[in-house]
Amino acid sequence: MARTPQPxxxxxxxxxxxxxxxxxxxxxxxxxxxxxxxxxGGQGVNTTDSRVELLFRPESSIAVAELRxxxxxxxxxxxxxxxxxxxxxxxxxxxxxxRQNRVATRQRLIELLRTAAAPPPPPRxxxxxxxxxxxxxLAAKKHRGQIKSGRGRVPRDPAG
Numbered sequence: 001m002a003r004t005p006q007p008x009x010x011x012x013x014x015x016x017x018x019x020x021x022x023x024x025x026x027x028x029x030x031x032x033x034x035x036x037x038x039x040x041g042g043q044g045v046n047t048t049d050s051r052v053e054l055l056f057r058p059e060s061s062i063a064v065a066e067l068r069x070x071x072x073x074x075x076x077x078x079x080x081x082x083x084x085x086x087x088x089x090x091x092x093x094x095x096x097x098x099r100q101n102r103v104a105t106r107q108r109l110i111e112l113l114r115t116a117a118a119p120p121p122p123p124r125x126x127x128x129x130x131x132x133x134x135x136x137x138l139a140a141k142k143h144r145g146q147i148k149s150g151r152g153r154v155p156r157d158p159a160g
Contacts, residue, residue, distance in 0.1 A: 005106035007032070007099060013110050018071055018117035025063045031055040032105075034098060051093040054105035057086055071117055078116035088112070 005011055011030060013023040034049035058064050058079055064072055082088060090112070092104035129137075 005103060005110060007102035007106065011106055011109065013113050016114050016118070018074065018119055019067075019114065023063050023067070023113065025056070025061060029056065029061050029063070030106075030109075032102065048098065050096060050098045050101055051091070052098060052101040052105050054088075054090040054092075054102075054109060056088045056090075056109060058083075058088065059086060067117075074119070075113065075117045079112070082112070 008027060010027050011025040013019060013025070015022040031054070033053040033055070035051045035053070036049055058076060064075060067075065079088065088109070090105045090108050092101040092108070095101045095104060
């Protein structure tokens with residue numbers, strides 16, 4: 001089980017697909033901004049800066065630069081659509097406590113980096129249906145057709 005990321009310290013991304021050794025982002029590369037969050041909070045909602053924005057620049061990161069070329073390129077390519085002005089901006093305001101929101105943004109960054117670094121899944125190889133499955137399919141179609149043909153009007157008996 002992964003440790004909860006501690007606000008204010010280096011961010012440790014555990015090893016996983018695409019990151020066999022994991023990754024450590026120095027605390028100096030992470031910028032946190034705080035503001036007032038809307039929503040629940042009772043009397044402190046207008047006085048507490050509980051909304052957290054976590055800013056991270058992957059292109060200038062030392063941790064990203066230390067990755068192997070293929071992993072680094074894949075990570076930057078997959079993160080590119082989410083970059084705003086060359087940086088990732090992650091926001092959390094769902095918790096009432098600032099600390100919980102700080103942990104939430106760090107957790108989101110970890111998940112984002114792990115999915116961006118993961119290699120693409122292997123391509124699907126098409127297979128033929130088995131002979132038995134083809135027979136069962138055709139038998140089911142015939143059976144269904146017989147059921148439907150039995151739903152028609154019943155012909156009048158000329159003798160009756």
